[in-house]
Amino acid sequence: MTKIKIGIIGSGGMARHHLARFSAMETADLVAIASRNEQTGSHLATEHEAVFISEWRCLIEREDIDGVVICTHNDSHGEIVLAALQADKHVFVEYPLASDIGAGEVVLRLAEERGRVLRVSHPEVVSNTHKALKEKIGELGDLLLTSFVRLTPGRGSRPEILFNLPVSGTPAHFFIYHNLSCHL
Numbered sequence: 026m027t028k029i030k031i032g033i034i035g036s037g038g039m040a041r042h043h044l045a046r047f048s049a050m051e052t053a054d055l056v057a058i059a060s061r062n063e064q065t066g067s068h069l070a071t072e073h074e075a076v077f078i079s080e081w082r083c084l085i086e087r088e089d090i091d092g093v094v095i096c097t098h099n100d101s102h103g104e105i106v107l108a109a110l111q112a113d114k115h116v117f118v119e120y121p122l123a124s125d126i127g128a129g130e131v132v133l134r135l136a137e138e139r140g141r142v143l144r145v146s147h148p149e150v151v152s153n154t155h156k157a158l159k160e161k162i163g164e165l166g167d168l169l170l171t172s173f174v175r176l177t178p179g180r181g182s183r184p185e186i187l188f189n190l191p192v193s194g195t196p197a198h199f200f201i202y203h204n205l206s207c208h209l
């Protein structure tokens with residue numbers, strides 16, 4: 026069986042979460058973990074019998090990696106996604122894809138040009154909340170626009186990250202739903 030060879034960047038909560046999933050997949054092989062945090066990075070790498078790399082650029086340059094999973098803080102996603110696609114890797118990135126729309130459009134185009142998979146977590150469109158809202162909105166008639174925003178809590182254990190706007194985005198609130206619908 027051909028397996029997809031994975032490299033993970035970051036060694037925090039989401040990296041650990043994805044590692045647990047990939048470890049359970051017969052079709053995936055974890056090759057390396059890159060982390061600027063040597064303590065958590067090398068610990069995770071040892072736990073999963075993967076190579077530890079301190080610099081993420083060295084991970085995406087490896088020829089024995091097909092796909093990169095990006096689990097760093099928000100402000101670094103755009104740069105890493107771009108570099109990974111330029112190195113012809115498939116990419117799974119934690120949200121957001123990038124810090125501004127222009128940078129997001131560049132990487133979407135690049136993925137298409139190079140025939141790479143670019144997937145942004147997380148699959149909100151399949152959540153029960155999303156399905157229920159879609160059904161309810163459908164009952165309102167023909168709409169010009171609907172916009173739905175859910176602000177979720179970040180990780181409380183590191184407030185210096187959670188409340189740092191460039192790194193974490195909008196300060197987290199606990200499940201605030203904002204729903205805007207405009208009729209034709």
Ligand SMILES: NC(=O)c1ccc[n+]([C@@H]2O[C@H](COP(=O)([O-])OP(=O)(O)OC[C@H]3O[C@@H](n4cnc5c(N)ncnc54)[C@H](OP(=O)(O)O)[C@@H]3O)[C@@H](O)[C@H]2O)c1
Nearest residue numbers: 035036037038039061062096097098099101119120146147
């Ligand atoms: N899909 C979901 O449901 C979900 C849930 C929570 C979070 N997220 C997203 O997942 C991402 C990671 O969140 P997390 O909770 O895992 O954070 P975390 O526990 O703080 O871990 C982030 C990891 O990335 C490293 N890192 C951060 N910026 C970096 C950079 N510029 N270069 C190299 N390494 C860097 C950190 O190193 P240090 O230890 O040195 O800081 C740490 O190892 C965020 O984008 C967040 O929005 C998604």
